[in-house]
Amino acid sequence: MMSGATEEHAEMKGDSPPRQRKAKRQGTRPVDILLTAVIPLAILLMIWQFIAYFAQGLGLLDIANSFVKLVIKGDADGTTLGQHTAMSMVRVTLGFALAAATAIPLGIAVGRYRLVSMVLGPVVEAFRPLPPIAWIPLSILLFRSNLIGAQVFIIWLGAFFPILINTTAGVKRTSTVHLDVASTFGTSERQILSKIVLPSAAPETFAGLRIGFGIGWMCLVAAEMFGSAIGLGYLVTITQQTGKTGETISAMIVIGFIGFLISYVFLRAEKRLLRWRREVAV
Incomplete structure (x- = not known):
């Protein structure tokens, strides 16, 4: 038997x-x-x-012609679609990098230490419901002539809270059994964070990064509609105002495609980097 x-x-x-x-x-x-x-x-x-x-x-052929025109000749000012896209990517990369650099450490602190959670938790919950776009007028006043700084600030706001909330949730989800065993063996706080807390919170953190980038990308397009002279958001606004519907739709397609592409890259990176968790679970 x-x-x-x-x-x-x-x-x-x-x-x-x-x-x-x-x-x-x-x-x-x-x-x-x-x-x-x-x-x-x-x-x-x-x-x-x-x-x-x-x-x-307009048909698909008309939109395709407008797209080719934007790529080769550019808009009324001679700025090509590639230049608009590159400037938007620079802005969103700066804002997203700042959001990740501030939200992840803060999320670890809020999720790990009760005192930090008690002090900063209410502050986070007070500001979190405010739409990032509502900060556009204030950001322009705060940064005055530094328009790029104002736009990066709006992107930072949009990406910051999803990363923070997800990182905090991932840290709080860490197994108390693992933490107790580590404390029993006299493991230092630094080792606990690097060996237990961070790996445990990795899935939620990656999800927060993906969601945060998506929201930051939407905020970028909205922020570029005010006062910019280059960028995909500006391109949508100026072509709409001048009645160039084909170019407006072309810019919108590029915005949607880039958002989809970045989300796909995040998903693939998450699956590859967190493969060890699935293997352990099996």
């Missing part, structure tokens, strides 16, 4: 690698690629065609 059970268990273990390889191959099958890439893209193109047609009778 025991020998049969052992053989059955060994057979099951022997079957697991092929199953895992099969599961990995499923994401690369033509059917999966069709469902996850081709069909959604076709649906998006149909939606854009519908909107463009009823807006001003």
Whole structure:
């Protein structure tokens, strides 16, 4: 009986690698690629065609011509689509980097230390419901002639709170058993943070980074609509005001595509970097 059970268990273990390889191959099958890439893209193109047609009778070919014109010749000022995109990426990268550099350490402190949570928790909850866009007039007054600083500040606000909240939740979710065992063996606080708390909070932190970048990207586009002379948000505003619907839609497509691409990169990086957690769980 025991020998049969052992053989059955060994057979099951022997079957697991092929199953895992099969599961990995499923994401690369033509059917999966069709469902996850081709069909959604076709649906998006149909939606854009519908909107463009009823807006001003523009078709996909008209939008494509406007897109090519923006890429090669640029807008009325001669600024190309690549230049607008590059400037927007610089602004959002600065704001997001500042948000990550401030929100992650603060989230660890709030989640780990009760006194910090008692002091800063109410402050965070007081400011968190305020929409970042509502800060645009005040940020312009605070930064005066430093328009890029005001825009980076708005992006920082948009990305800061999702990263902070998720990091705090991840730290609080750390197993108390692991913390108690570490304390029993006299592990230093620095080792507890680096070896136990940070790995435990990694999934929530990555989720916060992905969400924070998405919100920061939306805030960037809104912030660039006020006072900018370059950027995707500015391009949407100026082409809309001058009645160039094709160029407006082209800029909107680029904004949406970049947001999707960055979110996809974050998801892939999260799966790759946190693969060890799934292996431990199995």
